[in-house]
Structure formats: C-alpha cells, structure tokens
Amino acid sequence: MLVKLNLPMHPQRLKQDNGKQLIFCWVRKKFLILTPEEWVRQNLISSLQYELSYPLSLMKIERQVKGGARNKRADLIICNTQGEAQVLIECKAPNEKLNKETFFQVGRYNRYINAPLLVISNGLEHFCCELTDKNDFRFLEAIPAYIK
Template identity: 45%
Template sequence: MQVLNFPAYDFRFKNTENKVYIFDVVRKKFVVLQPEEWVRQHVIHYLIFEKNYPLSLINVEKQLRVNNLKRRYDIVVFEPNGAIQILIECKAPEVSITQITFDQIARYNMQLQSEYLMVTNGLQHFYCKIDHKQEKYTFLENIPDFSR
C-alpha cells in the first residue's frame, strides 16, 4: 500500500482467500484492505496515538439518513457526553479532495451536527471548525487534541 501523510503505525494484517485484511481496532475485526480502508485505519491510529482520543469515543462506518437516503459516515469521534465532536470523511489516495467531497461531508453534518470536520485522502488533510449558529466554518491547521 501507498505511504500516506501520517506517522508510521504498526498494523495487523492477514491473508485469506487471496485477499489482504487489516485489523480495525474500533470494529474489533479484520476488514478487507482497500485504498480507502488504508486511509481510514491511519486516521483511527492518528486519533488514538497522536491526538489521544480514547478508543471508546471513536465510531466507524455507521449508517445515517440524508434526504431519505441511506449513507455511511467513515469516522465520528464523540465527546464524553455523547455529542459528536468530529466527523471525518476518508477517500482513497487517488481521489482528489474537491468541492464535491466537502459538499458530501456538509450534507452528513447537517444531520450529525459535529463541531469539527476532517476530510482526507491520506495525502492531503483539511480541518474545519463549524459555527452552527452563524452557519460558518473556519479552516484549521489541525483538529484539537482530546481533553476531558
């Protein structure tokens, strides 16, 4: 797999039926290693090991409804009170981050009301803080570290 713009992490892999799997510490199971999954796993490890978010506050690939359509978010990070703090959209490294990507995460966030957004293809990362009252967002250098 391609080297990404994240620190190096130790991942667990297995080969079954000519497919490579990577262990997802959030879902507690091996999942097929696709380019987007490679990015997702790096983000999860980044949240845990660089930003100090507890594993218990991270959720991966859950369904939500957007305009009566079933969609899946990639990663959310909850606050200890259960509110969503960060919504993260992962794309494969060969997928360019475009306005369409931002529109997608904005639609999801209309439903989820996250305080921060992160969009990444593993090579480029974009971070925003959302002001829901004034319907504005501010680009940031990074997402905040976990704090109690």
C-alpha cells in the first residue's frame, strides 16, 4: 500500500510486471521497482518539476559520490546548466525518521558534491538548508523555486 505523502501529489505511472510493482522515472525514462524510498523520490521529483519549475534535464539520480566511500550514491542532484551541483537531495522511506545521522549523511556526500542547497525528505517531513560558507548553514522554510 502506498503511503500518502506530505507533498503536492501528481499522477505517477505505475504497473505490475512479473508480480512486482513498478513506477516510471521521468528522469531516467524507465520503470523502476517501487520501493518506499522510490515512491518518495518520484513524488518529490514531480513536485520539484511541477510546483517549483525544476527542469528534469538538470536532475541526476543515484550518482556515485566521487571521493566518498565505495558504493555511496546521492539520491538526487540538481545541477545548473553548466553541470555544477546546485541542490543535493537525500530521500528516505516514509517510515524512516529524519535525524542527525541523515543530516550527517547528506553533509558527508556534499563534501565531494559542493551543492549550496541540501534537502532531506522522507515524504512526510522535509528539511532544506543553504550553506552560507564551508562550515555553516541556515535552514530555509521551503525548497526555493528554480531560477534560470
């Protein structure tokens, strides 16, 4: 059963294949196994696109964090038109609490990605912070809209 998220809901393409439920990813242009985390990620992507005008073409999903530990992947990175990371987003399943470790995780990834905006979300709670310098940040009320 899919959890109702604290996000503006947009229709998602779902289907069954060999007994597995799949969800369509508009960024990767393919169906993926529907996990609770993927449900959050795809609904957050839809909200970023339709509510905040972020272009899908600037989104990168599950990119390896270079310089970080092996097999670590950033859930979602939004770049500018020059390919520089602008927003780093870490998605968790709705049943996972967002806590200090979640913030540390996105902070560790950002040592290598250097995005000025960091977002964590479990679909029910969302936190966004802006880096003000290398060692300081401030929380924002919401994820800012895309600006060209």
